[in-house]
Amino acid sequence: MNAARPDSEVRAWRPAVAGITEVLHARFTDHAYPVHTHDTWDLMLLDDGMVDFALDRKRHDATDAGRVVLLPPGVPHDGRTVHPRGFRKRVVYLSTAVLPARLAGTAVDGPILGDALLHDRVHRLHAALRHEGDALEAESRLAFVRERLLVHLDAQRVREPGREGDRLAARLRELLDARLGEGLTMDEATAILHAHPTHLIRSFSRSYGLPPHTYLTGRRIDRARRLLLAGGRPADVAAAVGFYDQAHLNRHFTRHLGISPARYAVGGRRR
Numbered sequence: 184m185n186a187a188r189p190d191s192e193v194r195a196w197r198p199a200v201a202g203i204t205e206v207l208h209a210r211f212t213d214h215a216y217p218v219h220t221h222d223t224w225d226l227m228l229l230d231d232g233m234v235d236f237a238l239d240r241k242r243h244d245a246t247d248a249g250r251v252v253l254l255p256p257g258v259p260h261d262g263r264t265v266h267p268r269g270f271r272k273r274v275v276y277l278s279t280a281v282l283p284a285r286l287a288g289t290a291v292d293g294p295i296l297g298d299a300l301l302h303d304r305v306h307r308l309h310a311a312l313r314h315e316g317d318a319l320e321a322e323s324r325l326a327f328v329r330e331r332l333l334v335h336l337d338a339q340r341v342r343e344p345g346r347e348g349d350r351l352a353a354r355l356r357e358l359l360d361a362r363l364g365e366g367l368t369m370d371e372a373t374a375i376l377h378a379h380p381t382h383l384i385r386s387f388s389r390s391y392g393l394p395p396h397t398y399l400t401g402r403r404i405d406r407a408r409r410l411l412l413a414g415g416r417p418a419d420v421a422a423a424v425g426f427y428d429q430a431h432l433n434r435h436f437t438r439h440l441g442i443s444p445a446r447y448a449v450g451g452r453r454r
Contacts, residue, residue, distance in 0.1 A: 202278050323369060
């Protein structure tokens, strides 16, 4: 990869989410990637500008903003700017545990996906990946991204939840309630309940009207409110109810209640 120019912006990190090896947010005004390969799937949102690339020696010209690009593992590709303002992109690198390498051939045939639903799901995944304490939400978002990608790769049919789904939802709710403080990963939930993650999430959402990560956050907020009103310090309360840190508690608490935890606690003491 060429060295980034001074007017380029690059941010990369490794999230604590199984199946995602790296996240990259970048803006380039004049940049060209040489031909290279990855051992991961590269799932890219092109947010601004244009880029063209070659995949397996086939050129894809002037791919524009709003598209989703999926580059499979082990297949040579390059990329370059084709617009004066360059391009801005967000990429998640997915391991072959998320998408099997045997599907690479299908992706080579059609790497540019004009799918608004997929774009929205990947965008929401990136939003969740920005915060370390939102791992369960990110895992849930990733499960639905994977499901949509597999629709394009013609690898599975979606099962709709029924009575079995209602039972799974109830069991998942019990697990979330029991592990409010320490949390629960999707890998743990699917291993315990022996269910596919998207089937599990759909079942829960159908039964309770919201996805598991939203339910868990709401339950944590409820417990935080009680502890704050009992005199708990926001930092201590954040740790006690399972938020990553005080900033994580502040963000969700304020979004839910329109007031910070500290101000909420002060209001409670004044009553």
